[in-house]
Amino acid sequence: xxxxxxxxxxxxxxxxxxxxxxxxxxxxxxxEFQQLYPSPGWVEHDPEExxxxxxxxxxxxxxxxxxxxxxxxxxxxxxxxxxxxxxERKTGKPIHxxxxxxxxxxxxxxxxxxxxxxxxxxxxKTGLLIDPYFSATKIMWLLDNVKGAREKAEAxxxxxxxxxxxxxxxxxxxxxxxxxxxxxxxxMLFNIHDGKWDxxxxxxxxxxxxxxxxxxxxxxxxxxxxxxxxxxxxPITGAAGDQQAALFGxxxxxxxxxxxxxxxxxxxxxxxxxxxxxxKNRLLTTVAWQKDNKLAYAMEGSVFAAGSVVQWLRxxxxxxxxxxxxxxxxxxxxxxxxxxxxxxxxxxxxPHWDPHAxxxxxxxxxxxxxxxxxxxSLESIAYQVADLIHAMEDDSGLPIQALRVDGGAxxxxxxxxxxxxxxxxxxxxxxxxxxTSLGAAxxxxxxxxxxxxxxxxxxxxxxxxxxxxRMSRAQVEDLRARWHQALGRAKGWSDPEQSVxxxxxxxxAQTDQETVQERMK
Numbered sequence: 001x002x003x004x005x006x007x008x009x010x011x012x013x014x015x016x017x018x019x020x021x022x023x024x025x026x027x028x029x030x031x032e033f034q035q036l037y038p039s040p041g042w043v044e045h046d047p048e049e050x051x052x053x054x055x056x057x058x059x060x061x062x063x064x065x066x067x068x069x070x071x072x073x074x075x076x077x078x079x080x081x082x083x084x085x086x087x088e089r090k091t092g093k094p095i096h097x098x099x100x101x102x103x104x105x106x107x108x109x110x111x112x113x114x115x116x117x118x119x120x121x122x123x124x125k126t127g128l129l130i131d132p133y134f135s136a137t138k139i140m141w142l143l144d145n146v147k148g149a150r151e152k153a154e155a156x157x158x159x160x161x162x163x164x165x166x167x168x169x170x171x172x173x174x175x176x177x178x179x180x181x182x183x184x185x186x187x188m189l190f191n192i193h194d195g196k197w198d199x200x201x202x203x204x205x206x207x208x209x210x211x212x213x214x215x216x217x218x219x220x221x222x223x224x225x226x227x228x229x230x231x232x233x234x235p236i237t238g239a240a241g242d243q244q245a246a247l248f249g250x251x252x253x254x255x256x257x258x259x260x261x262x263x264x265x266x267x268x269x270x271x272x273x274x275x276x277x278x279x280k281n282r283l284l285t286t287v288a289w290q291k292d293n294k295l296a297y298a299m300e301g302s303v304f305a306a307g308s309v310v311q312w313l314r315x316x317x318x319x320x321x322x323x324x325x326x327x328x329x330x331x332x333x334x335x336x337x338x339x340x341x342x343x344x345x346x347x348x349x350x351p352h353w354d355p356h357a358x359x360x361x362x363x364x365x366x367x368x369x370x371x372x373x374x375x376x377s378l379e380s381i382a383y384q385v386a387d388l389i390h391a392m393e394d395d396s397g398l399p400i401q402a403l404r405v406d407g408g409a410x411x412x413x414x415x416x417x418x419x420x421x422x423x424x425x426x427x428x429x430x431x432x433x434x435x436t437s438l439g440a441a442x443x444x445x446x447x448x449x450x451x452x453x454x455x456x457x458x459x460x461x462x463x464x465x466x467x468x469x470r471m472s473r474a475q476v477e478d479l480r481a482r483w484h485q486a487l488g489r490a491k492g493w494s495d496p497e498q499s500v501x502x503x504x505x506x507x508x509a510q511t512d513q514e515t516v517q518e519r520m521k
Contacts, residue, residue: 002071004445005061005234006437007054009079009163010242011100014053016061017437018072021450023460025434027065029057036097041104044097047085050163051170059230069232075171075225076238076444078245078436079163081186084138086149086160086211092174095146095158098166099138106137113137118204125191125198127276127285127297135162136188139207156210162186164239165213171236173226179213180239181295185287190215192276192287195295218244218289219443238444242436243267244288246406247298249439250430251461253454256398259435260385262409264311265349266303268388270396273297281351281391289443299396301350303384305343307409309377312343319370323408329374330414336376339363340486343380344493351391352487360490378412382419383483389423402426406435413467420467422476431464 003026008015012035018027031053036044062068082101087094099105110130113122122130132138139160143150152158161169162183168176184190184197189207191198195215202209216222218240224233240248243261247269250259255273260266269288276285276297288298310323320326344357361373393399402425409415410429420427432438442460445451451460471479 003065003067003073004441004450005058005072005075006441006444007058007075007077007167008242008437008440009050009054009077009167011080011102014050014057015437016054016057017434017441018061018065018067019438019441023432023438023441025432027061027067028434029060029064031057039105043100043103045083045100047087047094047098047166050098051167054167055170055229069230069234072231072234073450074235074237074444074448075231076440076442077164077167077236078240078242078440079167079183081162081183081241081243082133082135082138083163084135084142084160085163085166086139086142086146086153086158087166087169088152089157089159089174092169095149096142098163099141101133103138104132106132106141109137109140113205116204118201121201121204122188124278125193125201126185126188127192127278128186128188129282129284130188134186134188136201136205136207139211140205143207153211154208156208158211159213160211161213162241164241168222168236168239171225171229171231172223176223177213178216178222180218180241181215181287181290182218182240182244184215186241190287192285192295192297195290217291217293219291219447221447235448236444237447238440238442240289240440240443243269243300244286244298245437245439245443246435247271247288247439248442249435249437250404250406251458252404253458256396256400257404258389258392258400259404259406261435262306262381262405262407262415264306264308266306266381266385266388266407267300268302268385268392269298269300270392270398270400271296271298272396272398277396279395281395282353283350283392283395291443291446299392301388301392303381303388304347304349305345306381306384307407308345309341309343309381310409312345313374313377317373319374326374326378327412327414329371330378333369333371333375336379337363337365337368337372338482339368339372339376340483341373341376341380342486342490343377344490348487348491350388352387352491354491356492356495357490358493360486360493362486362489375414378415379418381409381415382422383480385419386422386480400425402428404428404430406430406433413465416467417470420469421471422480424469424473424476426469427467428463429465429467431462433464
């Protein structure tokens, strides 16, 4: 068997990648699919389009490598995580479009659960917060808003799954209804301590247990692909949520190791090992993967604005024509000249948790140029990740010795060098940056002895470029102190009470100014 086939089903596109034993990409195919926005704050996908696009790129990837199904040792799946799909068991047809992880329609449902006092139970059992981000309230919405759905669900006629479940159901022609433990841990229904669906939470949210898939290991033989699909009877042996797959693809197998994916936002995960550690800073504790019948855990936090900061420079301010130009522009100045950008476009995430914060630029003088704003914007990403890492180290008690990075913005050397300076540890960008699909391939390959153990997998990982700290710690402390001053200016901006206070202060200032002018006259 020559290859492992990784199916990487993401939020905006489906990808398929063929890997060899060295972890080298031998073929890649990608296809975007439609994003649906039926109402403000609502985001949906057509599940059948997801399936068709994923199957299409799988066949295309094989064709590009002149590979046949018998050349494939196994299939691994990585997927957008909290997106919810519900379909009819008999027909395999979805009852509604998939509700995407970004969707915020269930905010009132979350408020209701919070008022019912469920926050402590959710936090202690699942490691998550009550939020529309996770799958549970999406399921509740579908059962309550699709005609006849609740009755059919209670009669056992419907099936729920995250996108891995949906793909496996279709790959096996409806014979297998499963979910891997890492995806199950993102539903807000899975007890991460005993590795089972939590019946108390199911009862509180009125979700029938018969609706849910069977939880399986992230690495292990699940089933074979139906022969009619053009993939013969290739076994499906790996599955994980995209961020956990990236953690595995970065070979972060040991407690304390961490990776950060710099995408639209930034996702930071640190491996905890087999111990669940609660967070004091409202970070998430999640299942990293399940292997050899053992659950491994990770701590997770996210920065809302990372790559989107560069998109804003391009599309909002128009100071660059393409995202790649930001690095050249930032390098045209020595530093940001004491300009700080706080990209709180939709508030601040962990560890600040201020939904009322808004984007702010401070320190502008007559000498400020576009290059200073560009550099300050890149540095803002690194400042946010540094704040998150320090909170994570405080929670986990595990110092991060090096940070492994991936994602589109991780191609920016200016950003990564500044990140290394702030953290005081090396930042490592791997030679193979397709870490999400690579992690799915590793999980699948280990289950069929394509790779015999983690040591062999670890040898496939190699740093493409390393960034080592250059700044003195005194200089870093000064910069971070200034950054936190800038954060203080951004926090609470849209809070109604603070808005009243600001309006009163502005009125008083205007009155004082008018008084001065009268006296001058």
